[in-house]
Amino acid sequence: MIVYILVSFLAAVIIHLIYRKQTGFQFKNKHVVVVGGSQGIGKELVYLLLKEQCSTVSVISRNLANLRSVIDDCPNEVSNANTHLKNKSLKSKIEIYSCDITQKDKVKETIKSIIDKGTPIDCLINCAGFAIPGYFIEQDEEIFERTMKLDYFGSVYTTKEIVPHMIENGTGGHIVFVSSTCGLVGVPGYSTYCPTKFAIKGFAETLRSELKPYNITFSVVYPPDTDTPGYKQENLTKPEETVAISGGGKAVPAIEVAKCIVSGVKNGDYHIAYDLATKLCAILSPGLTPFYYSFFDILLAPVCRLVGVIAMHQNDSEVMKAWKKRQIK
Numbered sequence: 001m002i003v004y005i006l007v008s009f010l011a012a013v014i015i016h017l018i019y020r021k022q023t024g025f026q027f028k029n030k031h032v033v034v035v036g037g038s039q040g041i042g043k044e045l046v047y048l049l050l051k052e053q054c055s056t057v058s059v060i061s062r063n064l065a066n067l068r069s070v071i072d073d074c075p076n077e078v079s080n081a082n083t084h085l086k087n088k089s090l091k092s093k094i095e096i097y098s099c100d101i102t103q104k105d106k107v108k109e110t111i112k113s114i115i116d117k118g119t120p121i122d123c124l125i126n127c128a129g130f131a132i133p134g135y136f137i138e139q140d141e142e143i144f145e146r147t148m149k150l151d152y153f154g155s156v157y158t159t160k161e162i163v164p165h166m167i168e169n170g171t172g173g174h175i176v177f178v179s180s181t182c183g184l185v186g187v188p189g190y191s192t193y194c195p196t197k198f199a200i201k202g203f204a205e206t207l208r209s210e211l212k213p214y215n216i217t218f219s220v221v222y223p224p225d226t227d228t229p230g231y232k233q234e235n236l237t238k239p240e241e242t243v244a245i246s247g248g249g250k251a252v253p254a255i256e257v258a259k260c261i262v263s264g265v266k267n268g269d270y271h272i273a274y275d276l277a278t279k280l281c282a283i284l285s286p287g288l289t290p291f292y293y294s295f296f297d298i299l300l301a302p303v304c305r306l307v308g309v310i311a312m313h314q315n316d317s318e319v320m321k322a323w324k325k326r327q328i329k
């Protein structure tokens with residue numbers, strides 16, 4: 001036992017010293033496409049990207065009024081240590097495109113029209129998605145299909161159009177997928193949703209390796225409950241055990257998650273999580289991906305397994321508690 005601990009500690013130290021993470025992606029003067037950027041996390045991202053001095057932020061979503069609001073609500077000025085940009089020049093950097101990304105022909109058309117404008121795309125952020133929580137035995141197959149169609153295939157379609165363009169440009173690029181804590185662990189009440197976010201994780205993991213020759217890098221984001229219009233909507237059908245398991249209905253402000261995404265991408269992080277529980281989940285289910293924290297991943301792996309089994313039992317007891325309550329009613 002002591003030998004095992006010593007050996008893993010030593011291995012962790014050595015790997016920490018020699019491990020190089022992927023190079024960070026800097027947004028300055030880059031053209032970023034934010035899919036699902038008219039609301040929630042995506043909308044906050046658009047404004048942060050302007051602050052990072054992107055040359056253009058192209059926003060894709062369906063509702064045109066919401067898309068227009070991204071331009072209208074654009075803050076008067078943004079400033080950080082090196083820059084101070086005024087509203088007029090800021091607004092002109094936002095381009096909006098109405099497109100339902102579950103329709104692959106529409107996605108082809110839209111991405112083509114973005115590319116035809118002449119500014120090559122450097123970064124794609126796949127942020128459109130939704131969840132309809134509920135009990136498996138009560139939910140129709142149609143909800144499974146609809147969720148997979150947007151949360152998984154939507155991202156496949158956009159990525160399928162943009163990767164060849166990045167390869168043709170020859171300058172590489174960065175692609176962000178927004179998964180969820182639910183893309184790392186199964187959560188009761190989310191049977192229609194967890195698998196779609198697991199799928200996104202597997203898709204990113206595969207592309208990361210396959211597209212390495214083209215200098216395209218990847219990040220996967222696992223937000224916790226985040227206060228957005230989408231979150232308010234999902235709460236309408238969320239079973240009580242799901243609420244209990246996800247921390248009792250607390251939600252992080254969207255801007256905080258957006259900030260975490262921007263700094264993670266700049267830092268070269270493949271895994272991007274906001275809260276500690278999700279970070280532990282990412283260390284628990286890493287697949288074949290870069291380290292989260294090269295030193296701590298190895299040391300924490302057994303701890304995460306243990307905490308994970310305890311969490312599983314806790315979740316099970318929330319499920320049993322809520323089930324018994326429903327029997328009495």
Ligand SMILES: NC(=O)C1=CN([C@@H]2O[C@H](COP(=O)(O)OP(=O)(O)OC[C@H]3O[C@@H](n4cnc5c(N)ncnc54)[C@H](OP(=O)(O)O)[C@@H]3O)[C@@H](O)[C@H]2O)C=CC1
Pocket residue numbers: 035036037038039040041042060061062063064066099100101102126127128129130131150151178179180181222223224225226227228229230231
């Ligand atoms: N909020 C949360 O608690 C969490 C969210 N996530 C994930 O983060 C991402 C963003 O979530 P959140 O900010 O809450 O989402 P919101 O529902 O608040 O916003 C979703 C965005 O996606 C767009 N969108 C929805 N459907 C389509 C479609 N078919 N085609 C194109 N665009 C579409 C919406 O615009 P429009 O409707 O006009 O098309 C909107 O801009 C999602 O992938 C979600 O699964 C992950 C973990 C937690």
Ligand SMILES: CCCCCCCCCCCCCCCC(=O)[C@@H](N)CO
Pocket residue numbers: 130131180181182185187223224225226230231234245246277278280281284304305307308311
């Ligand atoms: C090893 C560590 C174990 C930790 C146990 C973790 C317990 C599960 C937490 C479930 C959180 C669910 C968040 C859903 C966010 C989301 O995607 C929805 N809001 C949809 O939009």
